[in-house]
Amino acid sequence: MSWVIVTSRPGDLDQVATPHKIITAKDYLVHPTLFNGQRPKVINLAGSTGYQSRGYYASLLASSRGHKVIPTVETMIDLSERKLYETALPELEVSLNKCRKELGGDFPARIVIFFGIAPSKPWERFAKLLFDWFRAPALEVSIKDADGWASIRKIAFKPLGRIDGEERTRFLACLDAYTSREWRDGKTRTPARFTFATLVNPQEDMPPSTVASLRYWARIAEKMGVEVEPITRKDLAKLANYDALFIRETTAISNHTYRFARRAEQEGMPVIDDSLSMIRCTNKVYLNELMSANKVPVPATMMIAGPQEFEQAADTLGFPLVLKIPDGSFSRGVKKANNPNELAQIAGKWLEDSDLLIAQEYVPTAYDWRVGVLGGRPLFAVQYMMAKKHWQIVNHERNGKPDQGGVRTFTLRDAPAHVVDTAVRAASCIGNGLYGVDLKETKDGVTVIEVNDNPNLDHGYEDSGEKDEVWVRLTQWFLDRLERTAR
Structure with missing residues (x-):
């Protein structure tokens, strides 16, 4: 059962008017076991919403029973007096x-x-x-x-x-x-215990997961009693109707993805990516300091706050060197300076918009390792090959769409243990969610380039080594937290 409508009296809403279960507030209150084993979404239409009224208690007890409800008692209290909602x-x-x-x-x-x-x-x-x-x-x-x-x-x-x-x-x-649903993949084989929202942007050029990949996940999650549904940035108000949130568009502290993460956390929902992981992963300055403090190997790095550091960066790192803005993604905001003139030109322009830049030693490799880490355990391992005739895995300087290198897949068993172990150490510094750790491997060892909070996860690519186990474990990560909360 998905929806339950609570009314004051039996005749307040004709059952013919809606396919959903209608129950009075009194019956909802005095029959606490009526929906045992189910997690209905409750629409409370009781006429009384004052403190300790039946409508108030219906929303209060819905929360204690693990039922999603609108309005919540918090909303009832907020609207009880103007001074409580005047900030809005x-x-x-x-x-x-x-x-x-x-x-x-x-x-x-x-x-x-x-x-x-x-x-x-x-x-x-x-x-x-x-x-x-x-x-x-x-x-x-x-x-x-x-x-x-x-x-x-x-x-x-x-x-x-x-x-x-x-x-x-x-x-x-x-x-x-x-109460209508948008994303259904055939007839449900297992009754859905939970409904997960997946935040997507259909217009994004380089989404972290394609719609086809998310549909593939939906079919696997369905067998585990989970319904997966897409939402967009327009659906923030509907978020509380779901049990968990998986953000599958590029995250940024300055856009709606962060607001969705915060709202999910306020609702007590498990979420990937959580807001703290966004904050920590988005900023490369913070990441470098965090990795160094935890003795995770990173390339030689220094901060540039102004032209006075240009000469020091050249002397310390040599040329070519890599310049990064603190909050770039998908290889954006990363450029190579081959000489002092390019360093001054690139850094000078970027310092107009950012108070701090990162300069790193240039470590040329034919590929970057990407190790996915979920809940403190490795999830997948792949090699992202450099884009054709380019030094990065994505070339944004081509005309038209970005050019990406190929992907070489591995099972976790076949991936080098020291690469996987270093990735897990790096991710553990951030949190317990889903991360994509980028590493470079040379004869001198392994170094961590970045830890991404919003890693690519596509069927036929990142899941090629571990197959459906990737999607099963992703679903189980959410289920473990929901079931822990229920207990």
Whole structure:
């Protein structure tokens, strides 16, 4: 069972109007074992949301029973007094006034939003933002429009008993849209115990996993009682409906991926990539210091804060040397300087936007090792070959799409033990999630180039050595944490 709808009275919502289970708040409260062995998503439409009311207790006990519920008791408390939600008003009112500008003419004194779905296109941003702040089935916003500025008088729950006529028709349509699922791969063979959200960007040129690979994972996860569904950056408000989050678009502290990770953590959901791993892996300055402090071998490195370090970098590292901006990804923000003029030109330009750069010794190899580490254990091992006639695995300087080198796959048993062990040591400095450790191997030994929080994981490439065990272990990582929380 996926969805349960809680109402105040049996006749508040006609069972014919929705395919989902309808139950009264009283029955939900007095029958704690009714959904044993299941993890339903609960939509609480009880008319009473005040402290210690039946509606309040329905949401409170849903949480203790491991059921996902909207609204939560936190949302009920937040909306009980204006002073508790006034920190949300500035952002909401800016969005509200953009709606006002688009609509023109008379502005309504109230707007009702169901499940974050707008009644018309001009209201879309405001509706999503409101639901982002307050996840509730029905919210009524009272508006004061004066002197060319719309301000919010009050935000309140809209009781089901006061939703009728055309509003009820719209409510039922929004309920159906909200509870609909997008990514289904045939008939479920094992009843889903959990639903995992996978954050994707269909327009990304170099995603860490292709849609085909994620569909492949979905088929394996299905056999383990897990439903995998894609979400996009527009679905932050829906995140609490899922049990776990796997971020499969390129992460950055400055974009929505970090916000998704933080929201998942606030909801108590296991997440890859977690926000702390993003912070630690994104910045190469931090990574270098962390690896050095933990005696993990890295190339000779120095920091450049200004032109005064150019000569020292040349003397210490020699030429060619490698320059990096702190937060590049996929070989972006990494350039080779072959002489003092190139060093001054590249570093001088980058220092206009960054207070600190990294200079590293140049270690030429025909490939980079990439060892995937999950939960402190090696997951896969591959060699990424350098792009054709280039010194990196990805050449971004070609016209058109980036040029990537090939992939050579290994079983973990066949991969050199010292390479795998060094990768695990490096990843353990970051956390307990999923990491891709890049290493160079020469006659002088192994050095760690980077630890990535958002490593590539594609069917037919990174999983070629260990086969489906890669996807099984990925699924189990989430399940272990969910089951630990349930206990």
